[in-house]
Amino acid sequence: MTNPIESLIHLLTKLPGVGQRSARRMALTLLRHKESLMRPLAQALIAAADAVQPCEQCGNLDVRSPCSICVDPRRDPSLVCVVEDLSDLWAMERGHVFRGRYHVLGGTLSAIDGRGPEELNMNRLVERAKDEGIKEVILATNATVEGQTTAHYLTDLLKECNVTITRLAQGIPMGGELDYLDEGTLGAALKARLPF
Amino acid sequence: MTNPIESLIHLLTKLPGVGQRSARRMALTLLRHKESLMRPLAQALIAAADAVQPCEQCGNLDVRSPCSICVDPRRDPSLVCVVEDLSDLWAMERGHVFRGRYHVLGGTLSAIDGRGPEELNMNRLVERAKDEGIKEVILATNATVEGQTTAHYLTDLLKECNVTITRLAQGIPMGGELDYLDEGTLGAALKARLPF
Numbered sequence: 001m002t003n004p005i006e007s008l009i010h011l012l013t014k015l016p017g018v019g020q021r022s023a024r025r026m027a028l029t030l031l032r033h034k035e036s037l038m039r040p041l042a043q044a045l046i047a048a049a050d051a052v053q054p055c056e057q058c059g060n061l062d063v064r065s066p067c068s069i070c071v072d073p074r075r076d077p078s079l080v081c082v083v084e085d086l087s088d089l090w091a092m093e094r095g096h097v098f099r100g101r102y103h104v105l106g107g108t109l110s111a112i113d114g115r116g117p118e119e120l121n122m123n124r125l126v127e128r129a130k131d132e133g134i135k136e137v138i139l140a141t142n143a144t145v146e147g148q149t150t151a152h153y154l155t156d157l158l159k160e161c162n163v164t165i166t167r168l169a170q171g172i173p174m175g176g177e178l179d180y181l182d183e184g185t186l187g188a189a190l191k192a193r194l195p196f
Numbered sequence: 197m198t199n200p201i202e203s204l205i206h207l208l209t210k211l212p213g214v215g216q217r218s219a220r221r222m223a224l225t226l227l228r229h230k231e232s233l234m235r236p237l238a239q240a241l242i243a244a245a246d247a248v249q250p251c252e253q254c255g256n257l258d259v260r261s262p263c264s265i266c267v268d269p270r271r272d273p274s275l276v277c278v279v280e281d282l283s284d285l286w287a288m289e290r291g292h293v294f295r296g297r298y299h300v301l302g303g304t305l306s307a308i309d310g311r312g313p314e315e316l317n318m319n320r321l322v323e324r325a326k327d328e329g330i331k332e333v334i335l336a337t338n339a340t341v342e343g344q345t346t347a348h349y350l351t352d353l354l355k356e357c358n359v360t361i362t363r364l365a366q367g368i369p370m371g372g373e374l375d376y377l378d379e380g381t382l383g384a385a386l387k388a389r390l391p392f
Contacts, residue, residue: 004248004259005244007240007243007244008240008244011233015233017218018222024283026214027244028282029210029212030245031245037210038241038244038245039241041204041238043238044207046235046238048203048227048234052227061201063199063200085224087224
C-alpha cells in the first residue's frame with residue numbers, strides 16, 4: 001500500500017457503490033485531471049470536513065449550528081418534521097414542499113443492528129417538543145418495518161409532550177400504475193380513500 | 197455554490213459513473229466518517245497528485261520516471277506491448293501474463309473526436325523501437341473499430357523500424373458460450389482455428 005495510486009483506489013472503494021473497477025476508473029480520471037478535479041476535490045473534502053458540523057438543535061449538517069434551516073425566520077418553528085437521515089431531509093428540501101423545521105434521528109431503531117433509542121437523536125427531540133413551542137411533529141420516517149417501528153416508539157415518547165403527532169400519508173405514488181404496485185400500498189391507499 | 201457540502205457534491209458528480217444521487221450518498225458517507233475516510237481521502241488525493249507523473253519512456257503513471265515497470269530488470273526489454281490507456285496496462289498487469297514492457301498511447305485515433313496521431317504518444321514509440329533494442333511490438337489496442345484503426349496506423353509507422361509487429365489473438369473468450377457470442381467473434385475464431 002505504499003503506492004499512492006493503490007492507496008487512493010483503496011480509499012475510493014470505501015465510498016458507497018464504488019467497487020474495485022469503479023475506483024480504478026475514478027483514480028484514472030482524477031490523475032488525468034489533476035488541477036481541474038483532483039486537487040479541487042481534495043480541497044473540497046478538507047473544506048467540508050473542517051466547516052461542516054451537526055446542528056445542535058436538529059442534527060442537520062451545516063457550516064453553522066444552529067443550522068440555516070433552524071435559524072431561517074421564514075420557516076414555521078411550530079412544525080417539526082422528523083426524518084431518519086440527512087438524505088431524507090435533503091429529499092424533502094428538494095421537493096420544496098415543507099416550510100417547517102426538521103429533526104434528524106440519525107437512523108432507525110434496529111434489533112438486528114443493535115441500535116437502541118440512546119443511539120438516536122431522540123432525547124433532544126423530546127426536549128425540543130417540550131420547550132420550543134412546537135405544535136406538530138410529523139413523523140416522516142421511511143415506510144419500512146424499521147422506520148414504522150421507530151415512528152411508533154417516538155409516538156410513545158412524545159405522548160407526555162403537548163404536541164400533535166402526524167405521519168406522512170400512504171397511498172399511490174404520483175404516476176403510479178396499479179398493476180405495478182404491491183398489495184400493501186394498494187391496501188393502504190384503499191383504506192385511506194378520500195371523497196372525490 | 198458557497199455551501200461546502202454542495203461544492204463537494206458538485207465535484208463528486210464529475211467522477212465517472214457518479215450522478216447527483218450517488219454523489220449525495222458519497223458526501224453523506226464522507227461526512228459521517230470525517231477522520232477515518234474524508235481526511236485520509238483528501239490526503240491520498242494530494243499525495244497522488246503530487247507524486248504521480250507520466251513515465252518519460254512508456255507513458256505509464258508512476259511515482260518515478262522511468263516507471264517501475266521500465267526499470268524492472270526482470271522484464272524483457274525487447275518486448276513492448278502497446279496499449280490504448282493506463283487502464284489497459286493495469287488489466288494486463290492484473291493477469292500476470294506479460295513480462296515485457298509497455299507503451300501507453302493515451303487513447304486512439306478518432307475522426308469523430310478529432311484525435312490525430314500528434315495527440316497520441318506515438319512518436320516516442322517509434323523512437324523507442326529504433327533505439328532501445330526492441331525486437332517485438334505487440335499491438336494490444338482494443339478490438340474496436342478505433343482500436344484497430346490505430347493498430348493499422350501504428351503498423352505503417354513502425355514499418356521502417358526493424359521490429360516484429362504482432363497483435364493479440366482474437367477468438368472465443370474463456371468460458372464463452374457460442375450461443376451468446378456475436379458473429380464477428382465466431383467468424384474470427386473460425387478463421388484462426390488451430391489444430392487440436
